[in-house]
Amino acid sequence: MSVPVIGSSTFSSVCRRTLLILETEEQLDSDVLSAGPSTSSNLQSEHSGSNTSSQQPCTSPIPKRSRQLKLFGSTRGNELSEVEKSSIDKSLIKMISVDYQPLSLVDNIGFLEYSKKLQPLYKPPSRKTLTMKLLPDEYNKIATILKSMLRSINNVSSITTDMWTSDSNRAYLTVTCHFIFNDRLYSPVLATREIIKIHTGANIATSISDILIEWGILDKIVTIVSDNGANIKNAINEHLRKYHHPCVAHTLNLIVNDAITSNEELLNVLKKCRALVGHFKHSVSASTKLKEIQNQMNVPELKVKQDVSTRWNSSLIMLERLIQIKASLSAAITFLPHAPNFLTALEWELISDCLPLLKPFEIMTVELSGEHYPTLSMVIPLIRGLQYTLKNKTTTTAAGTLLKKTAIDVVARRLGILESNKIVAKATFLDPRFKKTGFGLVDNANNTEKWITDEINSIMRNTQENETFNMPINTEPNLLWEHFYSKVSQI
DSSP states (O other), X not given: OOOOOOOHHHHHHHHHHHOEEEOOHHHHHHHHHHHSXXXXXXXXXXXXXXXXXXXXXXXXXXXXXXXXXXEOSOSOTTSOOXXXXXXXHHHHHHHHHHXXXXXXXXXXXXXXXXXXXXXXXXXXXXHHHIIIIIHHHHHHHHHHHHHHHHXXXXXXXXXXXXXXXXXXXXXXXXXEEEEEETTEEEOOEEEEXXXXXXXXXXXXXXXXXXXXXXXXXXXXXXXXXXXXXXXXXXXXXXXXXXXXXXXXXXXXXXXXXXXXXXXXXXXXXXXXXXXXXXXXXXXXXXXXXXXXXXXXXXXXXXXXXXXXXXXXXXXXXXXXXXXXXXXXXXXXXXXXXXOOOXXXXXXXXXXXXXXHHHHHHHHHHHHTTOSSSOOGGGHHHHHHHHHHHHHTOOOOSXXXXXXXXXXXHHHHHHHGGGGGOHHHHHHHHHSTTTGGGGOSXXXXXHHHHHHHXXXXXXXXXXXXXXXXXXXXXXXXGGGGGHHHXXXXXXX
């Protein structure tokens, strides 16, 4: 969705408004000239009349005018213009929005001092002004532009939605829409709303519907993407009556969790790794000793990584880091009398055996999490690539073999059906990178070709009927296309 800076033009205008200049000697001389004879003329007169000075009356010298300080430019040197202040306010709003800064930033002493150093004449808005006026005004401007874009398109490719709970235990629903405008993909967040009522399908559907009606796209939605929760699926299928497409990245998370939780030996090793990592995370002496050992071994200073129970890929990251620092970690543990039990050689082998099986899931998740390119057409080829990769991995431990078998089975059960899904299959077929090659089964590719052909024929028939109705005067040019239309209809 470019760090805002104050432009040089702002500084230039400030300088022009505040710069005091001293009149040049030429200007002073010209003023003196207007008051009497020039200095050179006086000198010449004095030199030529030195012998007769006693015969001429003595004249008093011309008084010098005092030097004046003049304000260059505007006389309002102690304040910014409305245009300049508005420009800096806009940059402040952009910084808060883009960098996710708290609104309390404008009350921070350090920020106020920094702002004053950058521009002494600028006074940042109060938090109240920021909340009640500046942010709503900027939001309304952007919303007006976005609504205009949405009105001009026929369909919104999809919306993605998810529910989450904040640290204060309040539930929220976020809706993001995805559409193409002027050959560019846009993915703006439409709203984040608090869900106060119980999370039933009907209540969730009402919240989503209100947002879509507000933006005028309720009848333009092609599909809605969400996780596999029963309540959100019920809201989309039964109440909104829209096509629901499960989030593939979320499904991958479920697949890996299923494969890991059914592998008791791997679970025990993960539990032991968490205890080891937790000790180095919470013990200053342990982390310091690890750092000293790494310096002595002349290897990069790397800390342990703690995993999170709700995200399987954090477990992958934890295991990868343990493999990276295995040597320094095993050396440091010998100096720590209260450290937990270290991993055995067999447990290290198990980790090394399972990591190559988990890594493809992370790669696929990253591929499908792109924000600047469509990802639906990539789903089928990536699923087939994942299955191929897992089948060709060689395992050396019982835990690795079980993980491989379970992962392959769950992938086929949860994701195999997507190759016969009309929307997903047509997206893959129409992608020039994949076409039929992206499919695992030839029958699925042929069925998709037939779906697309039938759809094109239907569109062409409707187009011909409309053209015949709208242009009854001259239909001869259509004769030139009859041969082509007949060939298409036979495909």
